[in-house]
């Protein structure tokens with residue numbers, strides 16, 4: 001089958017990752033450290049391997065270079081067992097400028113202090129694989145005022161917001177001292193009731209309180225950000241688009257992320273990784289609104305997650321047992337099997353699919369997928385937009 005290859009991704013071990021979910025999905029051995037992400041793509045930080053018949057596995061970025069080609073997107077599976085950093089990603093101009101500046105400053109690409117690892121923007125789409133909780137953008141004006149009013153200890157921040165809006169409040173939070181944050185947060189921790197409801201921010205504040213081991217974790221700026229950001233619950237199959245500059249933080253759950261081919265992240269809280277307050281202030285969008293959730297028909301055999309960028313387009317095909325689907329696709333595509341068994345068919349050749357198998361189609365104009373006779377099939381297809 002010309003130009004259709006099996007693809008093996010790479011695991012990423014970060015402290016916020018879980019155990020079992022990603023290794024089970026991809027049929028990999030148990031790991032002795034948390035497994036946070038599985039990357040499918042050609043990013044130089046963790047390129048996937050192409051399995052080319054009668055050759056050794058080839059790093060995808062090298063192979064694409066030989067073809068005078070590149071991949072505009074990256075696909076990840078995430079297992080979020082504990083909250084990850086509050087972060088923003090740059091737009092293209094900011095990425096190019098930031099990359100050049102950090103080069104001039106002599107910060108090596110693999111340094112933990114490096115914000116810009118490439119010159120690309122990183123718009124992202126997160127598709128929930130079960131209940132998924134995240135923080136996204138800032139609360140609308142009235143809701144934000146009410147959130148601050150709930151806690152007497154936040155009086156100074158309330159005054160700040162009244163005087164200068166979010167452009168005064170946000171820097172006051174992320175540039176605050178630990179002793180200020182202790183004064184603001186400790187009374188909140190003391191007054192927390194046991195909250196079982198994950199739809200309420202108090203649950204996540206209590207959750208963070210239980211997880212924190214040190215004073216600097218307990219009084220993290222991110223806990224104050226939780227109070228002024230939208231708490232979003234995605235159900236399985238729902239998705240959310242995170243454009244450049246929109247602050248966000250994943251709290252708990254499993255998801256697939258489709259994004260432009262970038263690893264540019266600027267962080268400001270809930271993390272032991274490098275925090276850059278000045279860069280966060282220069283990148284963050286202070287827009288205040290409720291986020292839009294992308295919903296698709298749960299029983300639909302074809303879902304298209306439409307995003308306002310041209311770097312990628314994510315589709316989900318769900319085939320009943322024995323069903324065949326043939327559809328045009330746009331250029332270089334990655335297919336990931338979430339569930340079931342079946343096959344990709346092309347030119348009388350067949351490539352079997354089972355849970356976790358990934359296929360790369362280099363220059364295909366169409367894709368034909370079969371579900372096995374006794375089994376349904378659930379696949380994601382990522383292509384250029």
Ligand SMILES: [Zn+2]
Nearest residue numbers: 087089124248
């Ligand atoms: Zn992100």
